[in-house]
Amino acid sequence: MAQKPVLPRVILFVCESCQGRYSANYVREHKGSCGHCHGDSWTLKIAFTRPRKQFYEYFGVLGVAARLIFGSEDWDESQQYDFDFPGVCADNAFKICQVPYREQYRVLEYIKYRQQLDAEQQREAMIDRGGQVCSQCGALFVPIEDKPWTQAGYCSKVCFSQAFADFSQGHE
Numbered sequence: 001m002a003q004k005p006v007l008p009r010v011i012l013f014v015c016e017s018c019q020g021r022y023s024a025n026y027v028r029e030h031k032g033s034c035g036h037c038h039g040d041s042w043t044l045k046i047a048f049t050r051p052r053k054q055f056y057e058y059f060g061v062l063g064v065a066a067r068l069i070f071g072s073e074d075w076d077e078s079q080q081y082d083f084d085f086p087g088v089c090a091d092n093a094f095k096i097c098q099v100p101y102r103e104q105y106r107v108l109e110y111i112k113y114r115q116q117l118d119a120e121q122q123r124e125a126m127i128d129r130g131g132q133v134c135s136q137c138g139a140l141f142v143p144i145e146d147k148p149w150t151q152a153g154y155c156s157k158v159c160f161s162q163a164f165a166d167f168s169q170g171h172e
């Protein structure tokens with residue numbers, strides 16, 4: 001049975017140009033941009049009534065990524081938790097708010113989207129730093145001089161030896 005999603009209790013859009021704070025209804029009425037200054041970039045602020053721990057549990061494996069993004073301080077059952085997502089464009093803001101009463105669910109979808117985006121950016125950053133794709137398992141790694149298997153194009157000793165096991169099997 002699918003776990004019931006933990007819905008955010010507060011959703012707030014802060015205009016990154018004029019710092020105005022607006023509700024999802026306001027953002028919907030203005031088609032995603034700021035009605036005050038016509039800004040088109042938002043910081044999305046959300047708060048959950050339930051503790052952050054349950055939020056992580058709901059997101060499962062993604063929760064690990066969330067923990068990296070949001071930090072992992074000790075849980076306080078009574079505290080209200082806030083999450084900030086800067087740089088939400090007008091299009092995405094409108095997509096979140098488009099359908100009345102659906103914004104809580106759309107925000108959860110948006111969080112998943114942002115996590116994917118962050119993972120992709122981390123991958124690209126790693127390639128920029130000289131990262132390589134392992135010839136055996138496809139994982140990204142950065143070659144290090146004192147780890148000869150990385151020089152040969154493998155992320156780990158295990159992948160290195162597996163690659164040669166495959167090779168000898170193929171030629172028997």
Ligand SMILES: [Zn+2]
Nearest residue numbers: 015018034037
């Ligand atoms: Zn504004």
Ligand SMILES: [Zn+2]
Nearest residue numbers: 134137155159
């Ligand atoms: Zn590997």
